[in-house]
Amino acid sequence: MTRPAHLVLATxxxxxxxxxxxxxxxxxGRSDALAPVSTGNNELAWDMLQTVADMDGGNLFFSxxxxxACLSMVYGGAEGETEAQMAxxxxxxxxxxxxxxxxxxxxxxxxxxxxxxxxxLYSANRVWGRQGYPFEQGYLDxxxxxxxxxxxxxxxAADPEAVRAxxxxxxxxxxxxxxxxxxxxxxxxxxxxxALVNAIYFMADWATEFDPRDTEDDDFELADGxxxxxxxxxxxxxxxxxxxxxxxxxxxxxxxGDELSMVILLPPTxxxxxxxxxxxxxxxxxxxxxxxxxREEFTVELPSxxxxxxxxxxxxxxxxxxxxxxxxxxADFSGIVDPSDGQIWIGAARHKAFVRVDEQGTEAAxxxxxxxxxxxxxxDELTAIHVDRPFVYMxxxxxxxTVLFVGLxxxxxxxxxxx
Numbered sequence: 001m002t003r004p005a006h007l008v009l010a011t012x013x014x015x016x017x018x019x020x021x022x023x024x025x026x027x028x029g030r031s032d033a034l035a036p037v038s039t040g041n042n043e044l045a046w047d048m049l050q051t052v053a054d055m056d057g058g059n060l061f062f063s064x065x066x067x068x069a070c071l072s073m074v075y076g077g078a079e080g081e082t083e084a085q086m087a088x089x090x091x092x093x094x095x096x097x098x099x100x101x102x103x104x105x106x107x108x109x110x111x112x113x114x115x116x117x118x119x120x121l122y123s124a125n126r127v128w129g130r131q132g133y134p135f136e137q138g139y140l141d142x143x144x145x146x147x148x149x150x151x152x153x154x155x156x157a158a159d160p161e162a163v164r165a166x167x168x169x170x171x172x173x174x175x176x177x178x179x180x181x182x183x184x185x186x187x188x189x190x191x192x193x194x195a196l197v198n199a200i201y202f203m204a205d206w207a208t209e210f211d212p213r214d215t216e217d218d219d220f221e222l223a224d225g226x227x228x229x230x231x232x233x234x235x236x237x238x239x240x241x242x243x244x245x246x247x248x249x250x251x252x253x254x255x256x257g258d259e260l261s262m263v264i265l266l267p268p269t270x271x272x273x274x275x276x277x278x279x280x281x282x283x284x285x286x287x288x289x290x291x292x293x294x295r296e297e298f299t300v301e302l303p304s305x306x307x308x309x310x311x312x313x314x315x316x317x318x319x320x321x322x323x324x325x326x327x328x329x330x331a332d333f334s335g336i337v338d339p340s341d342g343q344i345w346i347g348a349a350r351h352k353a354f355v356r357v358d359e360q361g362t363e364a365a366x367x368x369x370x371x372x373x374x375x376x377x378x379x380d381e382l383t384a385i386h387v388d389r390p391f392v393y394m395x396x397x398x399x400x401x402t403v404l405f406v407g408l409x410x411x412x413x414x415x416x417x418x419x
Contacts, residue, residue: 027110040091061407063366077336105146118257119204125149156192164188178365204255205361221270228413242291270389299384307415314349
């Protein structure tokens with residue numbers, strides 16, 4: 001048995017400005033092969049939203065796609081009950097691990113690099129590993145082949161703070177300083193053996209922008225019935241919208257390039273937000289999107305907002321059934337290192353996120369860090385949607401129906417835009 005060690009994994013997501021003609025996507029649809037990955041990602045999105053909403057009760061924002069990329073790289077080295085729990089949390093089909101990594105890797109690769117599309121959606125992976133540590137070669141081959149993340153040697157033992165600074169500097173640069181410090185003091189230390197980082201950028205203009213001159217303060221009803229005044233953006237144009245028989249309204253706002261969109265789910269009453277959140281899964285969201293149709297001369301009122309969020313990731317993962325991975329005795333990551341050389345488990349999990357929604361468009365960023373230790377109504381009637389009460393929103397890749405970011409806005413007055 002080797003001395004205590006840490007494995008640290010991180011993923012992040014954010015936005016960057018796009019101003020070039022669009023390059024074609026390689027993954028341009030939800031194929032039969034990709035469907036399990038997209039469905040699993042989306043199920044985790046709604047499970048996580050429900051779990052964290054119960055814990056928090058306020059505004060929240062996170063990237064399920066970042067989480068899935070992060071967890072999947074760890075999952076690739078899990079065995080036994082640890083593997084089963086992680087697979088269940090991400091809805092990985094039984095016997096489908098190899099296909100999962102292959103198809104998630106293909107989607108990640110499609111989002112990598114500078115594509116010069118009408119929007120910016122950029123993904124990158126890097127892996128730092130302790131010099132001389134006996135990683136399983138098959139695991140490293142999986143990271144390199146599926147996640148395009150070859151191992152880079154790092155001197156964790158001699159100068160962990162320098163390595164932490166290097167990783168955080170890369171994260172900060174990649175996220176345009178929206179995530180200035182992913183790993184905090186102690187996350188990277190002399191016992192760290194591996195750090196994996198996935199980055200995804202997103203920034204895009206609306207396909208139909210809101211005129212700042214039309215933004216005015218207006219009422220927003222909170223779930224408890226109180227009313228606050230918030231900046232409300234206003235536009236009259238052709239939009240995609242729909243209304244369910246129970247009064248739930250659905251608004252889909254495409255971004256420039258028409259490959260990604262923000263979807264807003266608005267309950268019929270302010271105090272109906274908890275019921276709406278509890279109802280969401282991949283199936284119900286698909287049903288909501290199915291009623292959306294083009295509405296001409298349609299009015300949309302939407303609050304602007306900006307927020308940072310530190311999600312209780314470790315507690316949420318436990319609630320989603322990933323428990324053995326945190327137990328020094330029960331955790332089985334023998335696919336990463338032979339048990340005779342080390343016994344590793346998840347010691348800490350972090351997720352930080354940022355979002356800004358204004359008249360021009362959206363910027364989003366998120367970062368996930370995991371450290372692992374070793375030691376022992378009918379369309380004809382709907383003419384407007386006024387987003388003046390708590391709502392759920394998501395940013396999705398329309399080509400593959402994959403949810404990239406999810407948010408719950410309970411009180412925009414607590415999330416004003418910053419200069």
